[in-house]
Amino acid sequence: MLEEMAKVNPELMQLKDGKRRNVLHWAAHRGNIDAVRFLSSQFPSSMFEMDNKGFLSIHIASKKGHVKVIKELLKQWPYPEELLNKEGQNILHVAAKSGKNNVVKYILETPTLVKLLNEKDINGNTPLHLAAMHSHPAVVLTLTWEKKTNINLLNNESLTAFDVSPRFSNGGIRAQYV
Structure with a gap:
């Protein structure tokens, strides 16, 4: 049609x-x-x-x-490194933020796309930061299991992905998936 x-x-x-x-x-x-x-x-x-x-x-x-x-x-x-949204996010950022582990796995399994892994958006957040702050534990695990992931990268507020992961609502310990 x-x-x-x-x-x-x-x-x-x-x-x-x-x-x-x-x-x-x-x-x-x-x-x-x-x-x-x-x-x-x-x-x-x-x-x-x-x-x-x-x-x-x-x-x-x-x-x-x-x-x-x-x-x-x-x-x-x-x-793909040229295909950024207005937040400076590539397709891996978007997938991580949205919790789409199937897309994250595809990107990590594709040699020409793995270069997106540690890229930062305009706020300095990597895909790992976004997965952690939006509470997507499966994506966080997939990203942290990838040896090329730099888990110590800091965003523009000098925070790691662990630092931005949410605390439990009762003020208890931070979620332990990062």
């Missing part, structure tokens, strides 16, 4: 909704690999359009845990 629509009126593929999301954003959100493949190949500039939250379509796929969509988008643009 998208192919037919694009033939009749290609401008439809460039339309945006009230959140400034284009058709590729929505295809990535839904995990529709066929639509993502078509749109990213026929309308490649749509890959670099941010929604009103500063997310590219690859960030949305990462947030939703759609590994196949991420793989497809990286075929079109194989430089």
